[in-house]
Amino acid sequence: MNYEGIETLPLQEYTEKAYLDYSMYVILDRALPHLGDGLKPVQRRIVYAMSELGLSAASKHKKSARTVGDVLGKFHPHGDSACYEAMVLMAQPFSYRYTLVDGQGNWGSQDDPKSFAAMRYTESRLTAYAKVLLQELGQGTVDWQPNFDGTLEEPVVLPARLPNILLNGGSGIAVGMATDIPPHNLREVVNACIHLLDHPNATVGELCQFVPAPDLPTEAEIITPAADFISLYEKGAGSFKMRARYEMEDGDIVITALPYQTSGSKVLEQIAGQMQAKKLPLVEDLRDESDHEQPVRLVIVPRSNRVDVDMLMSHLFASTDLERSYRVNMNMIGTDGRPQVKDLRQILVEWLAFRRQTVTRRLQWRLDKVEKRLHLLEGLLIAFLNLDEVIHIIRTEDEPKAALIARFDLTEVQADYILDTKLRQLARLEEMKIRGEQDELQKEREELLSLLGSDKKLTSLIRKELKEDAKLYGDDRRSPLKERAAAQALDETALTPSEPITVVVSKMGWIRAAKGHDIDPTSLSYKQGDDFLTAARGRSNQSVVLLDSSGRTYSLPANGLPSARGQGEPLTGKLSPPVGATFPFALMGKDSDQYLLSSAEGYGFLCSLGDMQSRNKSGKVTLTAGDAVILPPLLARGAQTDSLALVSSSGYLLVIGLQDLPVLSKGKGNKLISLKKGGLGIADETLEFAAILSQGETLVLHAGKKFKAIKGSELEEYRGERAKRGKLLPKGFQNVTGLEISGNQ
Template sequence: MNLQANFEQIPLKEYAERAYLDYSMYVVLDRALPFVGDGLKPVQRRIIYAMSELGLAATAKPKKSARTIGDVIGKFHPHGDSSCYEAMVLMAQPFSYRYPLVDGQGNFGSPDDPKSFAAMRYTESKLSPIAEALLGELAHGTVDWVPNFDGTLEEPSWLPARVPHVLLNGSMGIAVGMATDIPPHNLREVVAGCIHLLENPDATVADLAQHIPAPDYPTAAEIITPRKELLSIYQTGTGSLRARAVYQVEDGNIVITALPHQVSPSKILEQIAAQMRAKKLPMVEDLRDESDHENPIRLVVVPRSNRVDSAEVMQHLFATTDLEKSYRVNLNMIGLDGRPQVKDLKKILTEWLTFRTDTVTRRLTHRLGKVERRLHLLEGLHIAYLNLDEVIRIVRSEDEPKPVLMKRFKLSEEQADYILETKLRQLARLEEMKIETERNQLEEERARINVLLKSPAKLKTLIKGELQADAAKYGDERRSPLVEREVAQALDESALVASEPVTVVLSQKGWIRAAKGHDVDPEGMNYREGDGLLAAVKARTTQQIAVIDSTGRSYSTPAHTLPSARGNGDPLTGRFSPPSGASFDALTAGDNDTRLILATDFGYGFVTRFEALTGRNKAGKQIISLSEGARILQPQASADPARDRIVVVTTEGHLLMFSVAELPELDKGKGNKLIEVPKTKLTSGEERVAGIAVVAEGKGEVTLYAGQRKLTLRWNDLVEYGGNRATRGGLLPRGLRRVERIETTG
């Protein structure tokens, strides 16, 4: 015995390519993509057909879902029962399907959790009324029949849909190398588009979009995509659209009454609650779910006060939660040629109308065949009535009456059989009259069908009338209103934080924290062993704070994100990534437009806006150029650079006051010389700038600290030290010539 004859030897590469191609084609054609004719995937088609075979019409009594699924997987779809049942459940969910094809009784899930449906042994189901539009013409010779998976039964290759179901309920599926995302549409609008295309074959997609302006989801959420973009989707077959929840204000509360398609109310509540816990919704006080049977969706957002702008709150929630959702559109389906293709709106409707025309033609042809066969039989029966006595004699006297009848009256074999099978009671005169009436009616019907089959115009009129009848029977008003709106933008982070005073404290070793209020004693706070106060600034939670390291790089972070002052704070190295060996030497806070004076202890500085210090880069950005050995001084804010004065003091007791306006405003750099310090003293470290302070013209005062001694200089005292920028300044009294720091005190 030659075993080799049972094997085919091919290279592994070729086998793998062939096997994967076969698999991918199976997924594309038999699982994932709908057929343009009936808009169904094979599993959906088999479920509906199996239910019709079980007699589960809309008027019938429902049967256990397990019975239906058993028939589906046992006769037509040899796959998992759970996936098959899930496909049936989806067709029964009014929140998933725009026009449900299955009428489910029992727990078929909820908008909150579509997959929370009960097991199939607990639920019952039957077909919904609109399923008749898919099945009504099945027995009229309208479809091709193919053997089922084991060849014991036959199943339809497609269903003879009377409406463009491919657009009505849409479809989602992932195949191999392609996917489909067809949104649902309104039946009346789709039928109007079909009729317009029937009457105007040269109509453009823009013309059809006048009748089919947008998808129509099962929920009442607004479609906010502009008409121009919607038209582009229908012209190309791809794109995306946005849907937004509907809300109203009742007694100051925001009540959300409709959510976008496939958005869970519980997820929305969770998303809003998460922002509230993170203190990112200070304007919202409470959140409630008041949904019930009368109000399937009723989510209540309670503002903190009546001063809160509800529209502003909702704009933020639209941008940060699923209250506004984007849907991908990909009109990919299997066409009449059996190939998958992304089609524009006109191509879809054109192909469907071709499909419908073929279906109606097949239906009429099938009916014509039945009418002609019946007329043929009635013709033979009519001959028998005209020669009744002779027929009876032949039947009584002949051993084989059939051939005798055929020869005597020139009958066909079928006519002779029918005459012989006629019951005696049908030979009555009344029956003869009924047959004559039926014959006349059938001849009229035959003539009418022949006219329809020979006249494309009359066939179009018939299709149009049937479409209008189905639209009137099953159609309804649009649910998803079309309202053009701008895409929502989230509120700025500072607007989402309550504005509260804080004192930001930075330790010598780079640990930072924020204490509530401005009446805080930073020096009296607890510090880690070996650590102490470096700098403290008064800020608000809505502001940013900035720190500058020993290399002149600036880093920023929101003040409200800083840890509480109850502990020792967090190390700045956990937030930022400074250069190796760098230390954090300066701290400041403010709004973007706050003017700051940045200076070094080498006596150089410039004015900059606080915004120049901020950025999202963890590595910071270079803000001030430092000479070798120079250190950054604590920045000082200037409310009015044109009128403010800057006071500069050196460690040797030289003090100079000049106008802030004499300094350049830069985004970064070294700046200009503030006060004259001999270069030899700078390089030796003998004299440096001890600090700077900003005072308002005519009313400022500063306090100088030198060891245990301190000196407060009021405006009249400071005037004596006034001069031009970059001069040596005046000399302080002898006991205060070792100045350590300077503070603005008035």
């Protein structure tokens, strides 16, 4: 203290204390629900204030502003908008599993829960279910505390007859902790409570047979496996997934249920966003047909009846809010007044202890009332049997109360009651009524004492009341449990419609794509000085692989290529090839397709189309050919008996087994045919042509205008081992100008 009587504190000490006080207030008096009634303070005060206003389920609705005014003025001196929002939440059937407030007017929609009207427009009252929380309130069941200004009293906790903490759940953010308790099914939770009453040592796994998963106020599916829920309930924390439900109507996909707290308009926005970005060509149209009778009806129109609906929906589940994950953190204020994350068994055991205490207090309160009334009736009966004397004492004595106590051995309470009794209650029939009431109360007293004196009987009473409430307020599970495979977002190739397409590359390196396989690339229009170079036929959802003159490979998605109606776009704008490189070869097909890559040096290998693909603009070195000319890639058809025919520039033919070649992702490959080096002034021998033959096919050699067909045993004469020289072709055919394969004869 200083000389003016002002206390001084170090700033650190003051701020620590102030922040700690604030933290504890937020944790205990704002954000976390109480295990006993499952309510936060603002919710408890709203329900209590409404009961004090007489707004039961049987009464007329009253303006919500009236209720909010009472809550703020009497119990909860905070913002009216926050209080009203808490009230709205308890009235929304899509937010609360078992609503506590019955609203009239606009209380929001599942599409936009915040679209509720102002409190001056809406009306409200309590639902029938709210009776579960309030029914035993005036029966000595709970403690009371002064309100904020000490002029009224409010209940510390409501005497819930059911474990509302699990039935309606709750979420909130405190300081340093948060809570996310999902709603559950009333019947399932009550069955678990009854099982725990009968088997006090039941494990969480056994209780999960009765409470397999949360039950949210939506018909969407819970797709998390049962084993994950056992782990979640054992820890009191975890997560689970919900997935929208859909059905087919005339080829359209109709979504009939959305995950908890999911907006239909937001889902449509997400799908439309993918469509606008051209990442969802499988969908042609979207419609929102939701109305009052069908709150959720979203229609997705596939582009054609060939679209794989399951694949499309799996993509939408993975990429939109049609599937959502929910965090579970069962943090609550226990009956000891402390916040704690509790597992399922802890919650039910602690709540049953709370319920046992509540029932015991209720019975004790009733027993006290019965005994007090019996005591009064005992005194009244004495007065009735000595009526003349009692009247005489009252008329003659200055202090009749003391005289009555002394004469009839009454207590002060009995004497006061006799003196307060009206004369008309002393009629002849009263004795029978008094004795009848005494008998009934005595019988009730014995029952109450019996219940209070026996744990077994008290347990039976709790079990009976739980069953009665479950019958009265219980309903079937709303969220079905369906274990589903994980959703997979599709890549762009899978999402693209599979249509026949022809990719055309010109000599000057311009590329374009034409629909169909019946296109004649040479008949297309080209820029002045340009002409057709190569083409590849495939599907629009595939990539085109380009092999340049240096042995590098590149890949481009076919659906991103310009239309053949124009003259295309230069490849140099899409790729970064080496200076002077051209693109003589284009390939399309499945990733597993294998091609023979070879060079004029006589080396080669088999390479899958998937290994040739590259996302880099500069491509990848697939075939190491040096300065050698690259031969056209040949598609291997995969038969074990296929052969490879090789023709050198000197007129040698070698036929080898295709299975003798290595399968590589890149490199130079193995020697296919032995070639001679040239001397002074003589060029090196090169590999000129290669062709793959299946069993029974004929090899046709062209030498200028002449041709020669080689098949069967004649072809076998040229067969040898890989890397051998081969056999010289007959005179007149040693200068081969082309190879051709003809079918089986």
